[in-house]
Amino acid sequence: MSKADLGKQPDEVAGMFDDVAKHYDRTNAVLSAGNAYLWRIATVRAVAPQPGERILDLAAGTGTSSVALSHSGAKVIAVDFSSGMIEEGRRKHKNIEFVQADIEKLPFGDDEFDAVTISFGLRNVKDPKQALAEMYRVLKPGGRLVICEFSKPPRALFRMGYQTYLRYVLPAVSLAVSSNPEAYSYLADSIADWPDQGQLSQWIRGAGFIRVAYRNLTSGVVALHRGRKPVDAAVLASVAKRRRSTTRKPPSTSAASTD
Numbered sequence: 434m435s436k437a438d439l440g441k442q443p444d445e446v447a448g449m450f451d452d453v454a455k456h457y458d459r460t461n462a463v464l465s466a467g468n469a470y471l472w473r474i475a476t477v478r479a480v481a482p483q484p485g486e487r488i489l490d491l492a493a494g495t496g497t498s499s500v501a502l503s504h505s506g507a508k509v510i511a512v513d514f515s516s517g518m519i520e521e522g523r524r525k526h527k528n529i530e531f532v533q534a535d536i537e538k539l540p541f542g543d544d545e546f547d548a549v550t551i552s553f554g555l556r557n558v559k560d561p562k563q564a565l566a567e568m569y570r571v572l573k574p575g576g577r578l579v580i581c582e583f584s585k586p587p588r589a590l591f592r593m594g595y596q597t598y599l600r601y602v603l604p605a606v607s608l609a610v611s612s613n614p615e616a617y618s619y620l621a622d623s624i625a626d627w628p629d630q631g632q633l634s635q636w637i638r639g640a641g642f643i644r645v646a647y648r649n650l651t652s653g654v655v656a657l658h659r660g661r662k663p664v665d666a667a668v669l670a671s672v673a674k675r676r677r678s679t680t681r682k683p684p685s686t687s688a689a690s691t692d
């Protein structure tokens with residue numbers, strides 16, 4: 434059985450999800466005490482999919498969120514890099530299109546989607562800022578971003594109780610219900626290591642999104658973040674220019690100048 438660590442090497446993360454794929458949805462429902470269902474409803478409402486829209490559901494896993502989004506009549510594309518999760522998703526949801534790809538390098542053109550959403554996926558990505566840059570790139574101007582992710586409960590007493598749950602209760606329950614309990618010790622570690630609501634909001638703004646806001650679910654165990662890709666051509670051009678300058682390779686120090 435494989436377990437990823439906080440280095441989040443893509444093959445290790447994908448392998449870990451391959452191992453839990455078969456019972457992922459059931460384990461999820463048990464470990465979240467049913468809250469996963471409520472978080473999904475809140476996420477779909479925030480995405481507000483409309484008939485005919487193209488929606489990208491990233492780190493879609495077995496496609497449970499993709500199906501919920503597709504009930505609106507939108508065309509939903511589910512992306513994940515775990516072949517095990519996709520196999521399980523294709524078996525359960527025949528009408529959803531699954532694409533196997535890494536979020537850090539999406540196989541789509543610029544400005545293709547009306548909305549991009551990711552639930553409990555960004556925390557597992559090796560370079561989340563690169564993933565946010567990809568989400569921005571594939572969204573149409575004015576397109577909507579919705580991120581649902583574990584976060585930090587702001588109230589100290591609640592936070593202490595939650596940390597106790599992560600440290601003692603979650604490992605014991607996952608031992609009973611999961612096919613790969615080690616994966617759930619990665620879950621606790623990755624939640625503890627993940628930035629809080631304010632820090633993630635800064636990353637989203639840093640990727641170029643505007644109207645960035647979040648709201649806490651279950652007292653901040655989870656936060657629902659939103660943003661918009663700007664419509665204004667001047668703003669889009671300045672974000673693109675900034676991106677080009679940060680992704681440009683530094684000049685080689687060993688090679689002689691050619692001009």
Ligand SMILES: C[S@@+](CC[C@H](N)C(=O)[O-])C[C@H]1O[C@@H](n2cnc3c(N)ncnc32)[C@H](O)[C@@H]1O
Pocket residue numbers: 443446447450491492493494495496497498512513514515518534535536537551552553554557558559
């Ligand atoms: C915790 S599951 C969430 C699944 C689903 N979104 C849900 O809410 O039930 C995280 C998923 O992210 C996927 N994942 C993690 N990093 C990824 C990456 N860089 N590219 C594509 N998928 C990734 C994993 O394979 C896994 O299926």
